[in-house]
């Protein structure tokens with residue numbers, strides 16, 4: 286392990302309490318070593334790099350000044366928590382980040398008492414911290430005791446509605462609560478929106494902390510050396526009108542902006558706030574994403590997320606792929622449709638690259654909208670666009686669409702507005718774990734009257750579904766596709782408009798019909814090959830639609846087979862449940878059809894490779910084969926013979 290960094294001081298830190306004994310100069314050195322250790326670990330594991338590097342000094346300062354786990358440090362999104370994990374007793378496992386049975390890439394209550402609140406979706410930290418603050422004041426009992434509640438939230442996450450809802454409530458409740466706004470002028474992509482411009486204005490030019498604090502009487506929250514300047518500024522300001530910051534208007538004391546890489550600013554400000562804060566206080570810290578690692582600093586996204594990489598060159602170690610990613614296929618297919626129809630527009634919630642809309646944004650900037658981390662708004666904005674005569678494609682990850690669910694029901698479905706939902710990362714996603722699994726969208730969309738819900742079985746099917754969605758003006762329509770590469774199938778020149786509610790037969794067989802919804806079809810085909818060796822040829826169908834179901838096809842298969850198995854990359858309540866309902870309603874079970882539905886198990890599956898997660902879920906080819914044998918009673922007979 287010779288290429289591990291030399292970290293003599295960090296080696297002495299096993300819990301944050303060890304930092305309390307250190308001088309400020311030593312804390313600077315610890316930060317330096319912590320940065321090196323973080324870079325070294327992520328070069329081995331891959332993961333979120335840039336955000337963590339940006340908060341190294343802040344992490345050390347917070348743990349040196351506050352008393353976790355009694356004080357609750359709540360990291361928003363928590364993709365920046367690796368340095369925090371290293372300081373809080375998890376350094377020995379830091380090189381297992383995001384791996385099976387390893388550390389989660391996010392904070393997780395079950396992992397450590399130093400993670401008082403789990404996250405991964407953004408903008409929840411202020412609400413959670415306020416909850417802790419109120420619980421503390423009402424005498425709530427917490428294993429780790431009660432102290433300060435501190436939310437650390439990025440400028441990107443701060444733009445979401447939830448953050449404002451929480452500040453609105455916090456300003457009203459007036460509880461002691463500390464919010465640290467980590468402003469690196471980056472989201473994953475460059476941040477968008479009026480709040481982002483506002484924050485930039487807050488520190489354009491003058492020594493803002495002195496003026497604003499003076500104007501609002503927050504001088505006492507500044508450490509001594511700053512106070513002098515602030516008093517002078519106050520004198521200067523007499524007779525002038527200075528508006529409060531937005532945060533002050535919401536009832537927070539505002540301190541900042543301060544340089545989040547300068548311990549000489551961080552430590553005294555945090556100490557003073559700790560000593561003197563009475564109500565909600567916001568400390569505005571400016572940082573640089575990817576700080577201290579040149580390749581991350583230079584990257585377009587500040588090194589937001591990375592594969593494993595070479596420490597010296599920064600070059601990422603990715604396995605080359607043969608097929609295009611589903612995301613890329615979607616992005617290209619939408620471009621194709623948009624070239625033919627100028628009413629098509631695209632909406633992303635802060636993920637232009639992740640959703641493949643980056644190309645669309647370049648080609649048709651006036652028809653592409655990055656609305657910031659604001660899924661609820663993205664959905665209703667799309668509904669408005671549809672009502673106004675446009676053809677909006679609202680491109681969200683399955684897991685983030687969850688946040689816009691009422692908008693899907695209330696604004697889109699009830700009004701039967703033709704919003705096209707492109708649902709990426711549908712199914713299990715691997716290293717990001719349970720928080721990012723796209724497990725529920727089929728269940729929560731297919732039960733909505735008038736919704737069309739499709740799943741692509743491969744990348745060619747995805748292209749057809751984009752064309753189908755573009756052509757569908759009668760109401761809402763959604764298509765889902767997984768993370769990762771396609772199957773390598775031949776791509777059609779032009780997407781074909783599919784008949785709504787019509788599945789397709791992939792293979793004619795006998796005795797058992799496997800009806801697949803989505804990309805498990807590949808595993809089903811593999812299972813069929815293995816079954817052929819046993820003389821069993823299942824019929825295979827690709828349902829394409831969970832809503833409306835191809836009732837004729839399914840009932841026909843039920844009538845001509847002794848058993849039926851459905852499979853989908855989703856939780857119970859989705860495609861298989863709708864098929865079961867159809868069969869029950871048509872008295873098919875009365876006639877003795879054997880029916881099994883393969884869905885994700887009723888657990889949240891921890892991070893691992895997607896293939897391994899699917900094996901935990903029992904959804905790989907071998908599991909499908911076993912299910913067929915089981916439903917046909919073959920396994921038992923074999924067992925009896927043995």
Ligand SMILES: Cc1ncc(C[n+]2csc(CCOP(=O)(O)OP(=O)(O)O)c2C)c(N)n1
Nearest residue numbers: 336405406407439440441442471472473635
């Ligand atoms: C609800 C939700 N939508 C989208 C995301 C994807 N996402 C993860 S981090 C991130 C950017 C966060 O930016 P910021 O808060 O400024 O933190 P930074 O990464 O710049 O430190 C986004 C959009 C998410 N985690 N949660």
